[in-house]
Amino acid sequence: MKHDIHVSMKSRLALGTVQFGLNYGIANKTGMPSEEYAHTILDAALDLGIRCFDTAQAYGDSEKVLGSWARKHEAGIVSKYSDAKTDSSVADSLAASIKLTLERLGLPCLHGYLLHDEELIGDTRWLSGMRSLKDAGFVGKIGISIYRPECAMEAAKSQEIDIIQIPYSIMDQRLDQCEFFDLAEANGKEVWARSALVQGLLLLEEEKIPVDLQGMIPLRDTARTIGAHYGFSMQQMAILFSLGNPRIDNVLIGVDTLEQLLDFDGIEKHIDAFQDCRGALIRELRGRVDPYIVSPHRWKR
Numbered sequence: 001m002k003h004d005i006h007v008s009m010k011s012r013l014a015l016g017t018v019q020f021g022l023n024y025g026i027a028n029k030t031g032m033p034s035e036e037y038a039h040t041i042l043d044a045a046l047d048l049g050i051r052c053f054d055t056a057q058a059y060g061d062s063e064k065v066l067g068s069w070a071r072k073h074e075a076g077i078v079s080k081y082s083d084a085k086t087d088s089s090v091a092d093s094l095a096a097s098i099k100l101t102l103e104r105l106g107l108p109c110l111h112g113y114l115l116h117d118e119e120l121i122g123d124t125r126w127l128s129g130m131r132s133l134k135d136a137g138f139v140g141k142i143g144i145s146i147y148r149p150e151c152a153m154e155a156a157k158s159q160e161i162d163i164i165q166i167p168y169s170i171m172d173q174r175l176d177q178c179e180f181f182d183l184a185e186a187n188g189k190e191v192w193a194r195s196a197l198v199q200g201l202l203l204l205e206e207e208k209i210p211v212d213l214q215g216m217i218p219l220r221d222t223a224r225t226i227g228a229h230y231g232f233s234m235q236q237m238a239i240l241f242s243l244g245n246p247r248i249d250n251v252l253i254g255v256d257t258l259e260q261l262l263d264f265d266g267i268e269k270h271i272d273a274f275q276d277c278r279g280a281l282i283r284e285l286r287g288r289v290d291p292y293i294v295s296p297h298r299w300k301r
Helices: 035-047 062-070 090-105 118-122 124-135 149-157 180-186 216-230 234-243 258-262 272-285
Strands: 013-016 052-054 076-081 110-115 139-145 163-167 190-194 250-253
Touching: 013 035, 035 062, 035 258, 062 076, 062 090, 076 090, 090 110, 090 124, 110 118, 110 124, 110 163, 118 124, 118 139, 118 149, 124 139, 139 149, 139 190, 149 163, 149 180, 216 234, 216 272, 234 250, 234 272
Parallel strands: 013 052, 013 250, 052 076, 076 110, 110 139, 139 163, 163 190, 190 250
Antiparallel strands: none
8 A cells, every 4th residue: 555754664563652651551560661761662663664653642741752753763653633622623723733743743744643532533524624634734644543333434434534543353353243344445544453452451460350351351261272272372363363454554562661562573474374373263252252341441440
């Protein structure tokens, strides 16, 4: 596919940077890294061929930390607008928002800018305002981050949307059970998949899993049994499952440490070898998972 903003794509992995601005993730043991350590992780990501990075205004200092690194490197950055409840007009709010984001990042433009509220997908005011940012050259592509299949379907049909960020994982195969990927491909959408590890829930020690999420335990056990049969760890399966869908353009990974990032080195070489394992995960897990368990934004805190 064609990518703008002059970014050379070497990997389908993209690095999420929410961890650089917030204490994020149910399995996060190390907290928010220092800016210097975040830059070390970003340098390593570049060495691994990762060229796309995801951030948002709602991610604390993430834009600032990423920006102090990105202005010295070739990188495609996607950020998100989060202040939909503003008292300002849509146009004024979006204009002020993109100005702030570009200032924080120290960049003249972004690869992509997304609405961070799926409820706005049907609001022509917001889509028109986003298009104005694109027409003005502030962003190469506009899009939306969604949670529910019905919103994903609406985004795939929209003539305005370029990028759709979706939840997708071993445990969340809902978008494989509708026409989303057919529509997205037919309409030329750029699809980013997030939550491969369900915000760390797939790796969290069993005794630390909250009561309301313990329905994940037998499902994880099933996945581990399948992985053991084919020779893949849970983490490998989680990432390869998304990479194994050729209609996903970028697979977001999030890391707290350099060691976690380096675990992904070379993982794309195993996509073909993973296909039988992927088929088994589909057969055993598709349709079995309560949507609440794979929806971190709904979890009780």
